[in-house]
Amino acid sequence: MLIWLKRLFWFGLFLVALGIAGISAFYFALENSLPDVTSLRDAKFETPMRVYSADGALIAEYGEMRRIPLKINEIPQPMIDAFLSIEDARFYEHPGIDPIGIMRAGVVWLTTGQMRQGASTITQQVARNFFLSREKTILRKIKEVFLAWHIEKELSKDEILELYLNKIPLGYRAFGVGAAAQVYYGKPVDQLTLGQIAVIAGLPKAPSMLNPIRSPQRAEARRNVVLGRMLELGKITREQYDAAKMEPVATRYHGADIMLNAAYVGEMARKFMVDRYGDEAYTKGFNVYTTITAKLQKAADDAVFRGLLDYDLRHGYRGAEKRLWQAKEPAWTTDRIYEYLNDLSSSDPFEPAVVTRIRDKQADVVIKGGLEGSINWDGMKWARPFITDERQGTAPRRAADILHVGDLIWVWPEDDTSLRLVQIPEVNAAFVALDPQNGAIQALVGGFSFEQSKFNRVDQAKRQAGSNIKPFIYSAAFNSGFTLASLVNDAPINQWDTASGTAWSPKNSPPVYDGPITLREALARSKNVVSVRLLRSVGIGKLMDHLRQFGFDVKPEQRNEALALGAIEVSPMEMATGYAAIANSGYKVTPHIITKVEDTNGTTLFEAKAPVACPSCSNTVTPDPATASALPAAPADPTAAPLAPQIISHANAFLVSEAMHSAIFGGKDRGMQGSWLGTGWRAARELKRQDIAGKTGTTNEAKDAWFSGFNSKLVATTWVGFDDHRRKLGRSIAGNEYGASAAQPIWIEFMKIALANTPEAPVPRPDDVVEVRIDNVSGMLSTPEDSNSRVEYFQKGSEPTLANPGNDTLFGEGGSSEPGTSTDDIF
Structure with a gap:
């Protein structure tokens, strides 16, 4: 064993x-x-890409793995x-x-x-x-x-x-x-x-x-x-x-802790990163810092939301999304309504709701999320019936004129106690604000809702420019010898077109014609026929080249006089960039939205060095459009940003900004009988500061509404219109929808926040621009004793040399008798 x-x-x-x-x-x-x-x-853990504002607010997070x-x-x-x-x-x-x-x-x-x-x-x-x-x-x-x-x-x-x-x-x-x-x-x-x-x-x-x-x-x-x-x-x-x-277990999905609503900005950053780093952008834990700030982005988002909602309410109520049960059918139970609503998507800040009871001037509703509430009369009395974009029905007198039990609607909890009947606007908008000195995007909104449409109308939409293009036409005119005081005939134009067998007759809007008018007043009041006469004087070829200097894609087939009225398609980003050159004294900056990219350890992998405007560096304008985008030699300091190309002179930019200043603040009649308002007068009333300049824009049949404006520190462009190019902005109970009524309110609301508590920063007057007192009617030299005179700006060498009759003593014997500026050829 x-x-x-x-x-x-x-x-x-x-x-x-x-x-x-x-x-x-x-x-x-x-x-x-x-x-x-x-x-x-x-x-190295696969971590998502995070996009931040310049002041550290999380905008978006991208990546398959949350870590x-x-x-x-x-x-x-x-x-x-x-x-x-x-x-x-x-x-x-x-x-x-x-x-x-x-x-x-x-x-x-x-x-x-x-x-x-x-x-x-x-x-x-x-x-x-x-x-x-x-x-x-x-x-x-x-x-x-x-x-x-x-x-x-x-x-x-x-x-x-x-x-x-x-x-x-x-x-x-x-x-x-x-x-x-x-x-x-x-x-x-x-x-x-x-x-x-x-x-x-x-x-x-x-x-x-x-x-x-x-x-x-x-x-x-x-x-x-x-x-x-x-x-x-x-x-x-x-x-x-x-x-x-004993703790409850049920919870809900929580996305990234987003601190700033800027989905269109996040998408632009995402595309930049994927273009630069490929699919690794989603897994390497990159931190992407943008140029926008939370304060200005929120101001832009709120302004676009309010502007589009106001437009939509002006044009009437299009009715409920659907009716869940008819009057003769049994009403749904509250539980069934909750279950139905919880399967629907919200459209922040709007929530879907179902009408459960109608009283005289109140409607009771059940709201997604298990809430109940009431819409009072103040929250629904706006709801005239929508008939067309041009017409609305009569004002409602009671809640039953607007809503029915069983209606699926949208409500907006404006505060903790009140609900407002709303609808998702069909009209849309784009808004972009830039630092004109370096092109850094300060705020950007590509549409009413990123959830509804990912299409970024700021840089992806091309719409007709309308009168928003006129400042660049006037810039070309100043290069051709015109001044702010030049008189151009504001009179109807009729030109026979042999090819079509019809007459081309551009009209002012409104169709009022004032005869000889200064360029300052003509731009401020957006006189269409004056723009056409300027185009004829400058020459359409020279004008097209001038527009290309600003970055506008002018095609050969657009070689016609309608170009003077804005018959050119541009994106809001291109428009804002063009206006930036006026605001920064003549330099073409490059819009950009990324400042730097860091890895998970905080090491900087990319840092933007955008070309900057430098009015003190030179005053040499790039004359050839083909070379306008070429950068001058970089400054001696290799760490400094390169210089942006100069495309118009300092004087040219200043004179254009002065005319646009009058579009905000108006001026006195040449006969001293009163005063006139510029098309952007609402900005003067609301903002109450003197350093702003701007221009409205409305296309033919009001399919596109624009407003662009600036001071030397900030430029912003607003566009409003329908994605369907066939739809007009139309008319509401408040009147016709133009750039001043549809687009400018968004710009104003943004600027109220953006410019608050900031010192005034007008476009600086260059040394080669002089002040000269002129007669208010003739544009000739005058004296302070002349009650019908005013001070005007001129580039040195372009100021008038003739005295107004009766003021010969200004020059003494033998004073000049040569006219300073002749515009007889375009009267």
């Missing part, structure tokens, strides 16, 4: 040695194919205890391998032929998550064991646990506990309750089936298992266990 026991012992020892030898041989066979675990010391990497000391101890209790209670004791678990998995495999048992330690899970697939094969399991041994030799336990808690998938594209806390509860890990921690700790087993959003009941059961293990291991007390079990 003893002999057999000895033989059995030696046979067992032989088998153990044979097993060790086999494992060793297998290890050496696989060694060269195993990954280098030392790379874990520099592990917020944390250091081990940033993770609360209860979170660590929960994961270790349910996943690997002996983590800090074992060498990375759990022999009992491996033997159990092996027995299952031998008896069933399938790998149903995992029994992996946290170290093994790190090996699998970083280096291996999740397929259940014996070869993968063996590799996992070997890699775990290697990892335990190279890294400390805390380093391994940190990798695990940042890498593990936890459902809803959340990877790691930091992201899971944000996705499921909308807060950082150090603010989670014990019950919430246990829910997250229970997710690794089956993230899609056990998460509290998809299956609260399964999540609760799994949470209780985690809490039970923590109690069993002494990680929590009975009181903590009981309290955590």
Whole structure:
């Protein structure tokens, strides 16, 4: 018997040695194919790209994986205890391998032929998550064991646990506990309750089936298992266990903690990053900083929202989205209404609602989210019936004239106590504000709602410019010898077109003609026929070249006199860039929205060096449009930004801005019988500052409305119109919709915020522009004693030299008799 026991012992020892030898041989066979675990010391997690405003407000987050990497000391101890209790209670004791678990998995495999048992330690899970697939094969399991041994030799336990808690998938594209806390509860890990921690700790087993959003009941059961293990291991007390079990489980999905609504800006940044870095833009954790600031972006967003809503309300109520039940049908229950509404999308800040009761001048509604409320008369009395863009019906007298029980409508909770009946505007808008000195975009809104339309009307839409193009025509005229005081005949034009057999008769709007009029007044009052006469005098070829200097894409087929009335398609971004050259004394800046890009360590990978306007650097205008975009030599300092090309002289820019200043503030009649208003007079009334200049713009049939304006520090352009080019802006109970009524209010509301508490910053007057007192009617030289005189600006050499009759003493005997500016050829 003893002999057999000895033989059995030696046979067992032989088998153990044979097993060790086999494992060793297998290890050496696989060694060269195993990954280098030392790379874990520099592990780079796939983290999303984040886009920020210039002042650090989060605008957007892009990437398939949500991850917020944390250091081990940033993770609360209860979170660590929960994961270790349910996943690997002996983590800090074992060498990375759990022999009992491996033997159990092996027995299952031998008896069933399938790998149903995992029994992996946290170290093994790190090996699998970083280096291996999740397929259940014996070869993968063996590799996992070997890699775990290697990892335990190279890294400390805390380093391994940190990798695990940042890498593990936890459902809803959340990877790691930091992201899971944000996705499921909308807060950082150090603010989670014990019950919430246990829910997250229970997710690794089956993230899609056990998460509290998809299956609260399964999540609760799994949470209780985690809490039970923590109690069993002494990680929590009975009181903590009981309290955590009583916590509600159900939650909702939380997106990124967006601080600033600027979706169109975020999309522009995303496209920039993908163009520059490809698909890595979504996984390398780039931090992208834009040029916009939260204050100005919010002001722009609010202004566009208010402007479009006001336009929409002026044109009447188009009716309910649909009627859910008819008058003779049984009314839906409140629960059924809640269920229906919760499946609908909101359109921030509007919410869908269903009318449940109509009273005399009030309507009771159920709102998405399980709320009930009432729309009072002040919140619905605007709702005249919409008939066409040109017509509205009679004013309603009671709620039943507007709404019916069962109507699916939109409401706007203006404050905590009142609801307003609204509708999603069909009209749209674009708004962009730039720093004219370097082209940095200060605020941008590409439409009413990014959720409804991703189309960015600021840089993707091309619309007819209308009268917004006129300042550039006047700029060309100043280059051709005209002055602010030049008189041009504001009289009807009739030109026979032999090709079409019709007469071309451009009209003023309104169709009022004042005879000889100065260029200052003509631009300020947007006289169409004067623009046509200027085009004829300058020459259409020279004018087209001049427009190209500003960046406008003037095509050969647009070589006709309608160009003077804005028959050219431009984007709002191009328009704002053109106006920036007037605001910055003549330089073509490049609009840009990215200031810098940083990696996850804060290292700057990209930094914008946009060309800057520099009025003090030179006064040499690039004469050839083909070379207008070429940059001058960079300043001596290699770290300084390059210089923007100068496309018009300082004097030219100043004179144009002066005429646009009069479009805001008006002027006196030449006969001193009164005064006239410019088309942008509302800005003077609302903003109450003297440094602003601007120009309205309305196209033929009012399909596009524009307003562009500036001081030397800020330029902004607004466009309003329908995406359907066939629709006109029409007429409302308040009158016709023009640039001054549809687009300018948005610009004004933005500027109220943007310019508040800022010093006035007019376009500076250059040294070669002089002040000369002239007669208000003739434009000839005059004296201060002449009550019908005023001071005007002229570029040196262009000022008048003739005295007004009766003022010969101004020059003495032999005074000049030559006219300063002759415009007889265009009268």
